[in-house]
Amino acid sequence: MEKSKVRVRFAPSPTGPLHMGGVRTALYNYLFAKQNGGTFILRIEDTDSTRFVPGAEDYIIEALKWCGINPDEGLDKDGHIVQSSDNNNPYGPYRQSLRKDIYKKYADKLIENGHAYYAFDSSEDLNRRREEAEAHKYTFTYNYITRKELNNSLTLSPDKTKELLETTTNWTIRFKNPEDKMIKMHDIIRGDIEMNSNTLDDKVLWKRNDELPTYHLANIVDDHLMKISHVIRGEEWLPSLPLHYMLYDAFGWTDSQPEFAHLSLLLKPTGKGKLSKRDGDKMGFPIFPLEWKAPTGEISHGYREDGYFPEAFVNIIALLGWNPGTEQEIFSLKELIDVFSLERVVKAGARFNPEKAHWFNQEYLRMKDDKTLAKEFMEMLKVKPFDNSTNEDGAKDLINNSRINDLEYITKAISLNKDRATFVKDFYNLTDFFFYAPIEYSAKTVKKFWKNEIPSHIEEIKDVIKNIETFDVETVSKTIHDYIETHEWPFGKVMNSLRLALVGASKGPDMVEILVLLGKDESIMRIERALANIKPRQTLPQS
RNA sequence: GGUGGGUUCGUCUAACGGUUAGGACUCAAGAUUUUCAUUCUUGCAAUAGGAGUUCGAUUCUCCUACCCACUACCA
Numbered sequence: 001m002e003k004s005k006v007r008v009r010f011a012p013s014p015t016g017p018l019h020m021g022g023v024r025t026a027l028y029n030y031l032f033a034k035q036n037g038g039t040f041i042l043r044i045e046d047t048d049s050t051r052f053v054p055g056a057e058d059y060i061i062e063a064l065k066w067c068g069i070n071p072d073e074g075l076d077k078d079g080h081i082v083q084s085s086d087n088n089n090p091y092g093p094y095r096q097s098l099r100k101d102i103y104k105k106y107a108d109k110l111i112e113n114g115h116a117y118y119a120f121d122s123s124e125d126l127n128r129r130r131e132e133a134e135a136h137k138y139t140f141t142y143n144y145i146t147r148k149e150l151n152n153s154l155t156l157s158p159d160k161t162k163e164l165l166e167t168t169t170n171w172t173i174r175f176k177n178p179e180d181k182m183i184k185m186h187d188i189i190r191g192d193i194e195m196n197s198n199t200l201d202d203k204v205l206w207k208r209n210d211e212l213p214t215y216h217l218a219n220i221v222d223d224h225l226m227k228i229s230h231v232i233r234g235e236e237w238l239p240s241l242p243l244h245y246m247l248y249d250a251f252g253w254t255d256s257q258p259e260f261a262h263l264s265l266l267l268k269p270t271g272k273g274k275l276s277k278r279d280g281d282k283m284g285f286p287i288f289p290l291e292w293k294a295p296t297g298e299i300s301h302g303y304r305e306d307g308y309f310p311e312a313f314v315n316i317i318a319l320l321g322w323n324p325g326t327e328q329e330i331f332s333l334k335e336l337i338d339v340f341s342l343e344r345v346v347k348a349g350a351r352f353n354p355e356k357a358h359w360f361n362q363e364y365l366r367m368k369d370d371k372t373l374a375k376e377f378m379e380m381l382k383v384k385p386f387d388n389s390t391n392e393d394g395a396k397d398l399i400n401n402s403r404i405n406d407l408e409y410i411t412k413a414i415s416l417n418k419d420r421a422t423f424v425k426d427f428y429n430l431t432d433f434f435f436y437a438p439i440e441y442s443a444k445t446v447k448k449f450w451k452n453e454i455p456s457h458i459e460e461i462k463d464v465i466k467n468i469e470t471f472d473v474e475t476v477s478k479t480i481h482d483y484i485e486t487h488e489w490p491f492g493k494v495m496n497s498l499r500l501a502l503v504g505a506s507k508g509p510d511m512v513e514i515l516v517l518l519g520k521d522e523s524i525m526r527i528e529r530a531l532a533n534i535k536p537r538q539t540l541p542q543s
Numbered sequence: 544g545g546u547g548g549g550u551u552c553g554u555c556u557a558a559c560g561g562u563u564a565g566g567a568c569u570c571a572a573g574a575u576u577u578u579c580a581u582u583c584u585u586g587c588a589a590u591a592g593g594a595g596u597u598c599g600a601u602u603c604u605c606c607u608a609c610c611c612a613c614u615a616c617c618a
Contacts, residue, residue, distance in 0.1 A: 013618050048617055123616060130615090137544060139614060172616050190548075199546050199614095207616045215618050239547060239613040264549080265611070274611070319567095323556060327566055346556075349611065353554045356568045419581045430580095445578080495577035506578040 006038025007229050009074070010064075011219070013045040014056035017292040017300070018063050020352065021234065021266040021275055024317040028263065029232045030069045031318075031340040041226060042074030044095040045219070047212045054295055063289040066310050068333050091226045096218050103213040106221050106251070107173045107206040115250035116205060118153040119174045120164050125151070141201040144179045173206040175216075175243065175250075183242040188230075188261040188342045195242045203243055216240060220247045223258055232261045232342070235349075261342045264321055264349045275352070285354040289313060307423035308357070312364040316357050321350040330363055362422040370418065374411040377427050386432050403435055412517050416509040430508075434517060437526050438504025441534055445506045449497045450534050457487075457494050458501060462527045471520045477512040501530030 010026040012018060018026075033040040042064070044057060064071070074094040093099055110116035119142070126142070133140035140146070147154055152174070153161040164171065181197040205217040213221070223231060241260060248257040265274040275287055291302035303313045315331055323346070324331075324339045331339070365373070381404060403409045410431075417430040441450075464483050468476055484491050495511050502523060508514055515523050 011618090015618070045618065051617065119616090126616085134544095139545065141545090141614070170616080174616095193547075195547070201614075204616050209616070212616095214616070219618090234612090235548070236612055236618085241547095262548085267611080269554085319555070321555090325557075327557085329567065348549055350556090351554060353568065356555065359568060417580090420579075449578095492577050497577095499578060503578090507580090508578070509580085511577060 004229060005227075006033055006036040007041065007227050008033045008038060008232060009041040009043045009223070009226065009228055010071075011043040011045045011222075011233075012060050013048065013051070014053060014060065015048070015051045016053050016056050017059045017288050017290070019275060019287045020289070020317055020320075023063060023067060023069075023289050024266065024320060025232065025234055025263055026064060026069050027067065027314060027317060028322070028340070028342070028345070031336050032230065032232060032342060033072070034337040035340055038229070039072045040069075041091075041228075042071035042094065043222065043226070044075065044097075045215065046095060046097045047214065047218050049210050049212060055293075059290065059292060066289060066304055067314050068310060069314075096222065097212075099218075099222065100212060102225070103206060103217055103221055104211070107213065107217060110175070110205070110250055111173065113250065114176070115246075116173050116175050117147075118161060118165060118171055119147075119202075119204075120151040120156075120168065120171045122170055142174065143201045144177055144198060147174075147176075147202055169208050171208045172204045174202040175205055175247065177202055177243075177246070183245055185241050185245055186260070187238070187241070188259055189345050190238075190262065190347060193238075193241070197242065197246070200242060203240075216243055216247065220244055220251070224248075224251070224253050224256065227256070228258045230261065231258045232263065235262045235265050238262045261345070263345060264347055266320065267349045267351045269352050269354065274349070285352075285357065307425045308361050309364045309368075312357075312361045315364070316360050320352060321346050330360075330367075358422050365421055365423070366418060370411045370415040371407070373418070373424060373427075374407055374414050376424050377414065378405075378407065378410060380424065386428065386435060409434070409517070416513050416517065420509075433503045433505075433508060433514075437522070437529065438502075439529070439533070440504070441500055441530070442505040445496070445500050446534055448506075449493055449500060454493060454497045455531060455534070457489055458497055458527060459531060461494065461498060462524060462531075465515065465520065465527075466524055468520070471516060473512055473516050476515055480512065498527070500534070502526045 008029045010029045012022060012026075030040045032038070042061075044060075046052065046057075061075070073091065107116065111118070121142075126140075130140045142150065149155065154176075156164070177197050177200045179198065183195050183197055185193045185195070187193060203216055204214050206213045212218075222228075241262070244260075245257075248254050267273070268275055269285075286301035286303050286306055288300055288302045289304060291305040292300045294300070304310070311332065314333055314336075315329075318331060318336050318340075319329065322340070322344055325344060386404075413431040413434040414427055417427065420430055421427060461480065461483070464479060465476070468479055484494055496506065499506065499508065499511055499514075502511075502514055502518065518526070
């Protein structure tokens with residue numbers, strides 16, 4: 001006997017960009033599917049005709065792609081993908097707007113078996129009742145009590161009902177909640193949950209005006225038709241779980257009802273509430289995987305554009321609300337598939353920590369080989385070249401343009417600075433002196449080192465360098481060290497002054513490494529330039 | 544207001560009912576170092592509060608507090 005196949009779905013509605021929390025839900029679905037040899041489905045829930053946002057769906061697809069969370073099945077017209085025996089696919093289409101015709105007959109079925117009824121109350125009527133109730137400090141709900149005095153097929157005569165169905169177009173089909181029934185539910189993450197049906201309201205299932213179902217109907221019908229085995233979704237759905245249980249029951253589908261797992265929400269890093277799309281990037285870090293250009297023209301930061309590696313981003317969100325129970329923190333997508341488990345998802349909401357996110361990216365950067373990073377950096381340089389304007393470190397002068405296109409050279413420059421970087425873009429500041437010679441020098445460093453007899457020492461070192469035949473790290477290092485040692489010069493001061501001459505500031509990796517990578521000629525040229533341009537600060541003789 | 548969910552260092556989290564409550568990030572100190580980093584070592588720092596069950600409670604039960612979600616012809 002084959003165990004029923006794992007089929008899970010990620011079902012976003014295209015009302016805006018996907019934020020981190022959404023990506024995490026997709027990721028957990030994906031991991032669960034892959035771990036169980038199952039199918040990960042992307043379904044677009046676009047039953048709200050009024051909230052469609054252009055570009056949102058493309059954004060969702062691209063964001064998942066960037067993360068490496070590839071659907072096995074889903075979409076099209078014309079988001080593509082599909083699959084699961086393509087031609088005779090029994091599950092599609094995957095866009096709810098394309099499934100419009102399916103839902104009505106299921107709503108009708110519920111009317112027939114007495115689990116639903118027609119409601120003719122206008123939204124204005126209902127809103128008025130809500131306001132009235134609010135004024136009296138209680139909440140109006142369309143439920144087992146109030147439905148007895150409202151405009152629906154339960155209170156109206158069959159003839160009147162028939163007439164209204166034919167002559168009006170703003171009626172809905174509502175679910176008829178049973179009275180005083182304890183609904184026992186189970187959640188993989190939270191365990192057993194009970195709720196009394198009396199606390200529920202009679203949700204609208206289908207709307208005549210746009211002939212579309214609401215979330216609840218569409219969701220249950222599609223999950224059933226698509227043979228979804230596990231529903232992994234956000235905690236905001238927990239309150240409607242009893243309704244969903246009852247819908248499965250009303251349709252007679254309890255035997256094939258999926259299991260549920262409700263994920264806790266991602267919280268704002270500061271203040272209150274869940275992380276929301278509205279937050280934008282006001283808090284100093286992105287909440288979206290990709291940059292998002294709203295139809296209004298407003299632009300929100302994205303992790304991708306801010307320089308995060310997709311593997312790092314996936315790792316970060318995977319560990320936000322889940323942990324393997326070991327002390328391992330770095331996981332590839334492949335490893336996550338192996339060790340992920342819904343049982344270890346934490347119940348409490350998680351707050352995102354930007355500092356830790358930096359750390360993750362740094363870890364991933366270090367794992368990448370130098371050439372890969374160099375190629376990525378070269379691509380960035382094509383779009384945004386080095387900035388040679390004056391800054392606190394002094395001014396720079398581009399002296400060897402050919403090196404900007406030299407992959408080997410850039411690779412070496414990067415390898416020397418790798419453990420100083422968090423993002424690839426950090427190499428702009430970290431390696432600029434390998435491409436630009438200083439023409440002005442950090443005043444602070446000049447003041448600190450460039451004084452007394454130092455310039456004359458540097459002059460001598462220049463000649464020493466000039467005479468080194470084999471210009472490699474070992475030889476240069478030994479030669480300079482020996483020279484400084486035999487003359488009993490202050491080692492640190494000389495080296496830092498040499499650094500000032502070559503780099504223009506007090507930064508960069510090992511001095512000898514810099515000399516060797518720059519090359520003998522370039523190094524000598526920079527030293528000469530420094531000797532000519534830096535004004536020595538003589539310390540006053542002690543009186 | 545009602546219903547449901549949640550609560551361990553600042554943050555993410557670990558801990559068969561028995562641990563000096565562990566790890567990571569951040570921060571601080573020290574060591575190394577030719578700068579800045581890196582690296583290494585050490586440190587700071589938590590079971591929301593109160594009852595109960597138990598020989599023993601972070602863990603189980605109840606109450607309180609606080610937080611979150613839901614309470615739409617939105618998902």
